[in-house]
Amino acid sequence: xxxxxxxxxxxxxxxxxxxxxxxxxxxxxxxxxxxxxxxxxxxxxxxxxxxxxxxxxxxxxxxxxxxxxxxxxxxxxxxxxxxxxxxxxxxxxxxxxxxxxxxxxxxxxxxxxxxxxxxxxxxx
Amino acid sequence: xxxxxxxxxxxxxxxxxxxxxxxxxxxxxxxxxxxxxxxxxxxxxxxxxxxxxxxxxxxxxxxxxxxxxxxxxxxxxxxxxxxxxxxxxxxxxxxxxxxxxxxxxxx
Numbered sequence: 001x002x003x004x005x006x007x008x009x010x011x012x013x014x015x016x017x018x019x020x021x022x023x024x025x026x027x028x029x030x031x032x033x034x035x036x037x038x039x040x041x042x043x044x045x046x047x048x049x050x051x052x053x054x055x056x057x058x059x060x061x062x063x064x065x066x067x068x069x070x071x072x073x074x075x076x077x078x079x080x081x082x083x084x085x086x087x088x089x090x091x092x093x094x095x096x097x098x099x100x101x102x103x104x105x106x107x108x109x110x111x112x113x114x115x116x117x118x119x120x121x122x123x124x
Numbered sequence: 125x126x127x128x129x130x131x132x133x134x135x136x137x138x139x140x141x142x143x144x145x146x147x148x149x150x151x152x153x154x155x156x157x158x159x160x161x162x163x164x165x166x167x168x169x170x171x172x173x174x175x176x177x178x179x180x181x182x183x184x185x186x187x188x189x190x191x192x193x194x195x196x197x198x199x200x201x202x203x204x205x206x207x208x209x210x211x212x213x214x215x216x217x218x219x220x221x222x223x224x225x226x227x228x229x230x231x
Contacts, residue, residue, distance in 0.1 A: 035220075045160075045168065045211055047220040061218050097167055110158040110215050112179070114167040 002026040002113045009118030020083040022098030029079040033105030036083050038094035052105030088122045095119050126214050130223030138231045143199040145226045147212035152192045156216035159197045163208045
């Protein structure tokens with residue numbers, strides 16, 4: 001059974017940093033890309049970041065709203081993806097979900113499995 | 125960026141009703157559209173991909189159609205378990221974008 005478990009959320013002040021983790025199980029982690037999404041309280045879903053599998057260079061993509069502040073990475077030896085979030089703003093407050101992308105990241109692909117989410121609150 | 129617009133924002137229907145949700149893209153996305161179901165307090169769950177392909181394990185009362193810029197999600201006979209918010213997402217081009225969601229309530 002495919003499972004994704006996020007951790008690392010919490011309450012931080014504006015300008016601070018946080019690193020989210022997403023640990024995967026039930027499939028060959030390295031064969032699939034990973035995306036992070038977020039959902040602000042009472043709002044819709046927003047894509048945040050994406051990382052291709054190593055076979056496609058492990059290259060990354062970012063939403064304009066987080067580019068330059070967030071960094072996605074993954075450690076295939078630990079079956080874990082990360083989202084390093086720096087210079088956090090109050091508008092980054094949201095539940096953050098990691099997802100398995102349906103392929104290695106070579107082309108168009110949907111998100112077939114989602115973690116349960118982890119809440120990040122940015123407030124002074 | 126490709127804008128996705130869903131309608132209605134909320135709908136209320138009775139058990140057994142046929143329910144239709146519409147999603148429009150600001151430019152052609154071919155069939156690169158997914159539908160997700162999100163129950164209260166839970167993560168989204170994939171229902172349909174490539175506009176009309178039912179994900180494994182999803183009840184057959186759910187169906188999707190459309191291509192280009194106009195898409196629909198249909199629930200043929202609404203069940204109490206279908207209380208949720210439904211999101212469409214285009215995955216043709218980054219940034220991957222969603223509609224604002226349609227909340228389905230049971231009368």
